[in-house]
Amino acid sequence: MRRQNFSRRGLLKTGxxxxxxxxxxxxxxxxxxxxTNAPTGxxxxxxxxxxxxxxxxxxxxxxxxxxxLAVEHLNGEGDGGMLNTFSSKALDGTGILGKxxxxxxxxxxxxxxxxxxxxxxxxxxxGAVMISGGSSSGVAVAVQGLCQEAGVIxxxxxxxxxxxxxxxxxxxxxxxxxxxYMSAAALAxxxxxxxxxxxxxxxxxxxxxxxxTQEESIAAATEAMGWQTAEKVRTPLGAGDxxxxxxxxxxxxxxxxxxxxYGGDMVNSLTQAVQFGxxxxxxxxxxxxxxxxxxxxxxxxxxxxxxAGIPGSQNWDWKLxxxxxxxxxxxxxxxxxxxxxxxxxxxxxxALLYADAVTRANDFNPCAVVEALEGFEFDGMGNGxxxxxxxxxxxxxxxxxxxxxxxPQDEFHLVEIVEVTPTAQVTYAHDHPMxxxxxxxECNPGA
Amino acid sequence: MxxxxxxILNGLDKGSAYALIALGLTLIFGTLGVVNFAHGALFMIxxxxxxxxxxxxxxxxxxxxxxxxxxxGNPLKVKTPYVENWFGPEIGxxxxxxxxxxxxxxxxxxxxxxGFVMERGLIKHFYKRxxxxxxxxxxxxxxxxxxxxxxxxxxxxxxxxxxxxxTGSLDIGVWLGFDPYSxxxxxxxxxxxxxxxxIIAGVFAFLQFTTFGxxxxxxxxxxxxxxxxxxxxxxxxxxxxxxxxxxxxxxGVMYTPILSPNYHMGMDFLVLSFVVVVVGGMxxxxxxxxxGFLLGILQSFASMNEVKSLLPGIDQIIxxxxxIVILLTRPRGLMGRRGVMEE
Numbered sequence: 001m002r003r004q005n006f007s008r009r010g011l012l013k014t015g016x017x018x019x020x021x022x023x024x025x026x027x028x029x030x031x032x033x034x035x036t037n038a039p040t041g042x043x044x045x046x047x048x049x050x051x052x053x054x055x056x057x058x059x060x061x062x063x064x065x066x067x068x069l070a071v072e073h074l075n076g077e078g079d080g081g082m083l084n085t086f087s088s089k090a091l092d093g094t095g096i097l098g099k100x101x102x103x104x105x106x107x108x109x110x111x112x113x114x115x116x117x118x119x120x121x122x123x124x125x126x127g128a129v130m131i132s133g134g135s136s137s138g139v140a141v142a143v144q145g146l147c148q149e150a151g152v153i154x155x156x157x158x159x160x161x162x163x164x165x166x167x168x169x170x171x172x173x174x175x176x177x178x179x180x181y182m183s184a185a186a187l188a189x190x191x192x193x194x195x196x197x198x199x200x201x202x203x204x205x206x207x208x209x210x211x212x213t214q215e216e217s218i219a220a221a222t223e224a225m226g227w228q229t230a231e232k233v234r235t236p237l238g239a240g241d242x243x244x245x246x247x248x249x250x251x252x253x254x255x256x257x258x259x260x261x262y263g264g265d266m267v268n269s270l271t272q273a274v275q276f277g278x279x280x281x282x283x284x285x286x287x288x289x290x291x292x293x294x295x296x297x298x299x300x301x302x303x304x305x306x307x308a309g310i311p312g313s314q315n316w317d318w319k320l321x322x323x324x325x326x327x328x329x330x331x332x333x334x335x336x337x338x339x340x341x342x343x344x345x346x347x348x349x350x351a352l353l354y355a356d357a358v359t360r361a362n363d364f365n366p367c368a369v370v371e372a373l374e375g376f377e378f379d380g381m382g383n384g385x386x387x388x389x390x391x392x393x394x395x396x397x398x399x400x401x402x403x404x405x406x407x408p409q410d411e412f413h414l415v416e417i418v419e420v421t422p423t424a425q426v427t428y429a430h431d432h433p434m435x436x437x438x439x440x441x442e443c444n445p446g447a
Numbered sequence: 448m449x450x451x452x453x454x455i456l457n458g459l460d461k462g463s464a465y466a467l468i469a470l471g472l473t474l475i476f477g478t479l480g481v482v483n484f485a486h487g488a489l490f491m492i493x494x495x496x497x498x499x500x501x502x503x504x505x506x507x508x509x510x511x512x513x514x515x516x517x518x519x520g521n522p523l524k525v526k527t528p529y530v531e532n533w534f535g536p537e538i539g540x541x542x543x544x545x546x547x548x549x550x551x552x553x554x555x556x557x558x559x560x561x562g563f564v565m566e567r568g569l570i571k572h573f574y575k576r577x578x579x580x581x582x583x584x585x586x587x588x589x590x591x592x593x594x595x596x597x598x599x600x601x602x603x604x605x606x607x608x609x610x611x612x613x614t615g616s617l618d619i620g621v622w623l624g625f626d627p628y629s630x631x632x633x634x635x636x637x638x639x640x641x642x643x644x645x646i647i648a649g650v651f652a653f654l655q656f657t658t659f660g661x662x663x664x665x666x667x668x669x670x671x672x673x674x675x676x677x678x679x680x681x682x683x684x685x686x687x688x689x690x691x692x693x694x695x696x697x698x699g700v701m702y703t704p705i706l707s708p709n710y711h712m713g714m715d716f717l718v719l720s721f722v723v724v725v726v727g728g729m730x731x732x733x734x735x736x737x738x739g740f741l742l743g744i745l746q747s748f749a750s751m752n753e754v755k756s757l758l759p760g761i762d763q764i765i766x767x768x769x770x771i772v773i774l775l776t777r778p779r780g781l782m783g784r785r786g787v788m789e790e
Binding site for chain 2: 056283304
């Protein structure tokens with residue numbers, strides 16, 4: 001029989017030591033585990049989720065170049081780029097809160113499931129505290145939802161659907177890029193000046209979330225100024241040959257073709273519309289016109305001479321004259337040998353805005369970052385005075401209306417700036433019907 | 448009526464591409480018994496022959512223009528193609544302008560070589576393997592080829608315009624007594640249709656009226672007997688693989704002004720072309736051509752607003768619906784031969 005040799009004093013001692021031991025991890029790690037992937041060492045990891053393969057791989061490559069440049073500038077390397085022109089002076093080139101910025105990359109493949117898997121891997125395996133990038137609204141909505149669940153910040157890249165900060169908005173997600181409503185609001189007055197109010201528009205629309213909201217926005221804006229809508233035709237994504245959709249335009253009574261297409265679809269539909277002689281024909285006693293609401297320099301390169309004279313809109317253009325744009329174009333151009341695209345610009349700015357918000361909040365906690373970004377007003381980042389609206393996490397800033405150059409001097413001058421539409425003209429109520437049906441919810445710090 | 452005519456015309460050029468790809472697929476299947484899922488990639492490589500020639504013809508000498516500046520404010524580097532320096536601005540510009548038709552001359556040897564290397568280097572090892580193995584290996588090869596193209600040329604479409612002489616469109620409506628601009632058809636699509644007709648006629652004439660073609664046809668009907676006559680049928684079939692590759696490549700070259708080349712354009716055409724082969728009848732060359740045009744025109748009709756409003760989404764599935772109906776009513780396809788894929 002074993003003899004139990006407990007004393008009252010011994011039991012108390014053992015209990016005290018045991019309790020302290022159990023409490024120890026909580027005492028020393030409580031602040032670290034308050035949110036997902038709290039940085040504990042001398043560095044912080046950001047996750048850049050861009051299309052490295054698939055149809056938007058070139059755009060993704062440009063986004064990645066911009067992210068690399070942003071990381072260099074945050075760590076005090078290079079010429080500092082927009083850090084020199086940014087109205088907030090919180091960042092000093094010593095990383096973020098003194099931690100050196102490192103990054104990992106994922107490949108969205110422009111597929112929602114692949115993009116979510118890549119983001120999840122960067123969060124769980126690599127400890128990314130923020131995810132940014134992307135070139136598709138479908139991907140942005142999917143990854144934004146994942147980041148909300150995981151408790152990290154999502155700084156969207158190129159996403160233009162109203163839904164990203166509309167019905168699918170999330171507290172942990174922020175969009176710097178403009179949206180379909182803003183494109184339409186900026187473009188409609190220019191179209192009125194160019195083509196008058198007696199017009200009949202025929203819409204060809206990519207059949208997915210971005211196309212639907214783009215069509216809804218531009219149709220509403222043009223109808224408000226007196227245009228009629230002859231037809232709205234949905235085209236499958238990646239159709240290639242659009243001739244069977246373009247040919248009926250000839251006899252539809254329309255005198256304007258609106259191509260709510262992006263990427264390869266835009267290149268092909270525009271090229272084929274020009275081949276079908278739409279721009280040389282007359283309808284309703286007027287010259288037939290083509291409009292492409294969302295432009296991209298990379299796509300303009302694909303369309304070649306077909307883009308000449310076609311109006312559209314952009315979030316930003318490297319030919320803008322403000323100091324922020326000049327600083328960014330200089331940094332990017334000297335490093336890579338060509339000017340940055342608007343996709344590169346928005347990604348660069350998003351990386352800096354995140355770093356600045358963390359620094360101002362003095363905390364990597366996503367809820368602190370959300371608080372720092374909501375209602376944040378800034379300047380010097382290429383779009384004039386800008387507001388990150390608290391109600392929907394959408395940036396409000398000037399929009400650039402452009403048209404294809406008639407005689408481009410080189411491959412970098414394929415688009416010309418027609419006007420810079422002021423912020424007030426593209427601002428809408430956060431509960432506007434086109435953005436209804438969603439709610440930010442509560443910020444999620446995870447962990 | 449004019450809307451119907453427009454869709455028939457639209458179907459013709461799409462059908463021409465289907466017919467040319469399906470013709471090559473059928474040739475390979477009929478001669479070598481291989482289900483070649485890399486055939487779409489051959490169409491894509493052909494298209495990139497046009498891109499390559501365009502790039503070669505625009506290789507430029509760089510001079511500095513001190514009067515103008517680049518985007519960084521440095522003196523502008525002006526690029527002038529060597530061909531313009533060598534042949535003068537007008538002739539040089541004309542050569543660059545005609546890059547797509549000229550690419551035919553580049554594409555024929557390149558595609559025959561690619562076909563030869565593909566057949567000798569990989570596919571011949573799978574002749575006696577099940578069709579599932581052939582499909583897997585050729586599909587894998589197609590993915591490898593498209594990734595190679597993407598590595599060198601990027602993922603975005605590359606504009607390869609038709610020569611200036613063919614950039615306009617023809618007002619067919621006026622010819623037929625309709626209102627002006629009611630039926631418009633781009634010149635280049637007409638060129639493509641006639642080009643496809645010439646290629647198809649050339650392949651049929653080659654098989655029908657030459658000794659080589661006669662032996663190939665005999666081999667397709669009874670390979671063993673032809674072999675017993677002392678004829679090296681394998682070598683001729685290898686050459687037919689090269690011919691099929693060249694046909695797909697030429698189809699790709701001439702399609703570039705219609706669809707700006709990108710690395711996945713072959714995959715977009717491949718599945719539809721296989722349906723064309725099945726609907727036409729496995730191993731039947733006339734069947735492949737007939738089904739190509741038929742399905743191209745049907746696909747165009749299904750894209751009409753009037754049809755789509757009655758049957759939403761029909762434009763996406765029409766080809767497959769027709770394939771199901773034809774295979775249910777004519778299991779060997781429109782012109783399929785008894786015994787092919789039936790053992």
